[in-house]
Amino acid sequence: MIAPSKPPLSPYSSKAFQEESKPHTLAVLVDNEPGVLARVVGLFSGRGYNIESLTVAEVAHNELLSRITIVTSGTLDAIEQIMHQLDRLVPVHKVTNLTLEFRGKTVARELALIKVKGRGQVRQEALQLADAFRARVVDASTESFVFELTGAASKINDFVDLMRPLGLVEVSRTGVAAITRGPNEM
């Protein structure tokens, strides 16, 4: 038996049925050719989707393949549409929804460099917290540290929040890189 459809999303009615919007991590394998990133980013802005995080780098030099990891939020319908639209781009090889298809079986990590300035007591405190978060000191001066921290985005958020009162100067983050657990390819 085929269930009758849910009321569709409607741009033409405020009574539109609204499903909850959630973040999804998409892995996109693309030809590493000029303009490919502009195509992907342009698709998001052109169609009104938002990008929460985006990372891109070449992953197979011989085959000229790059991998783009995009964190975007939307309802399930919107995410499905985003994936189809990505797949439609000519240089895109493969689009995988790591959040949906491999629920809980993915590793997602981000790297952050965090600069903190201060002397005396606060400096000690920052160092202790960094230790607790397993952040490494990659640069130090008499009145500053640069910490390197890798982890889930939420862990980095927590650490940055803790550093704020202790003399946070600036943060540089890579955005999320994600991969599935186990022996298989995406």
Next chain:
Amino acid sequence: MSTAEMTGAQMIVQALKDQKVETIFGYPGGAVLPIYDALYGQNDIKHILVRHEQGAAHAAEGYARSSGKVGVLLVTSGPGATNAITGLTDALLDSIPLVCITGQVPTHLIGSDAFQECDTVGITRHCTKHNYLVRSIEDLPRILHEAFYVAQNGRPGPVVIDIPKDVQFARGDYVWPRHVEHRTYKPRLEGDAAQIERALDLMATAKRPVFYTGGGVINSGPEASKLLRELVALTGFPITSTLMGLGSYPASGANWLGMLGMHGTFEANHAMHDCDVMINIGARFDDRITGRLDAFSPGSRKIHVDIDPSSINKTVKVEVGIIGDCTHVLRAMIDQWKSRKLMADEPALKDWWKQIEIWRGRKSLHFKNSTSVIKPQHAVRRLHALTRGRDTYITTEVGQHQMWAAQHFDFDEPNHWMTSGGLGTMGYGLPAAIGVQMAHPDALVIDIAGEGSILMNMQEMSTAAQYRLPIKIFILNNEYLGMVRQWQELLHESRYSESYSHSLPDFVKLAEAYGAHGIRVSDPADLDAAIQEMIDTPNAVIVDCRIDKLENCFPMIPSGKAHNEMILADDADLELEAVIDAEGRMLV
């Protein structure tokens, strides 16, 4: 695979020949001079010199739509490329296969704001299916052939190849792969068998089915139209079509409900609203079709056949999505219907047809004819009647006249109707007619135009003159940007802000200025003679057909309303402004 050493410009011409391109539309300039030099003195490819690059793009569209081949245009860098943008966008929205070759400043000057430099791949990224900037001669042959592959495979669309001048001069080895296989782009043609089976289960048990077909059937090729007719005959289901799909099922066919959507027929829209199984073949639930989405066909289970996976579930959720080419899927449907010995639910279907007859009885396309003024609907009907039996192709501009043409010119064959549907581009029809006439030199090609739209690409009359193309421009002249005026009546209390067509040229003299024949007609008694004179004139003609200035286009689904909330011509005297609510006013 054949290899030969030549310049980039020669490769371009060679690749066009290898792709069996016979006609291209273009306009020269500094950045494409080597290509024009390579075209010089050869006879395989005919170059049509347009008068504006937008004209080249629409002409290529008309050529492509009426012939099923890829349309090709060649323009220079900078303003040449930017002038072509509207046509490229038009082709993207209506899924028309085009290859547009643009010249670019030499590689070493890119990014320096050189004379006539623009970021063509940047600008056209959003209005093409794909685009290329060719950075070296080694890439050129592959890209040329790949562009034709991408333009016509899967959901068709426009492809731009931007070629710097130094690459046109460079020498290299030309290779013709003959069989292009793209590394990543491999659209799927065959529909999933299990999904097709589910679709047929739904169809065989349907009590109130309707076929809703679109431009995808036309794009899939004439075979798809044949198969569609067979499937309709086999099932006995009623069928309606979008603006883009007209002609794939004949308007004279017994099961035809007329066009659906904003200006569709009462019976087509009501059948869509009340059906229990909707079979969408090659249409995309566009907003001109669905009206208010949350009231769109609320009780139906929907089947959607589309070659573009992103079209399925984009705006309307369907129960059965079939990704594939219409020809393949229709053939599989017919085969399965026969081999499984399926039968439509005849008693239910009989009741459904009875209901449809009641809706038909409403005669929604009816209009009050007049003996004192030419009614536009009447003019289109006479055009149809007097051209019957000829190989007639119709193009249009955009506005009321376009809708009247769609409603009252009954199309019986695919590829004979060329109109700007998705983008709604005024100025499309005249250059498109040029493209159609190039593809069908002996056919009767008529642009049903508005006096506003026709002025947008009027310069192309000069192109028609140069190549002695006997196109006919039939202007339904209401001295108004009529569709704008109609919406001002609906939404803005008839405040006709800038919608009167002031200072119109004398179209008869204008025709003569372009070496064409001009005819003016305003008395209904003279209409047939004027149309006959137009048909019988061996060269290009402009007919200035003066019509009722205030006629509006009905039936209409006002914006923000559902299919069963149409307004018809005979209840149009009611307060039109009251019909659309605040939310509807926000829409286009």
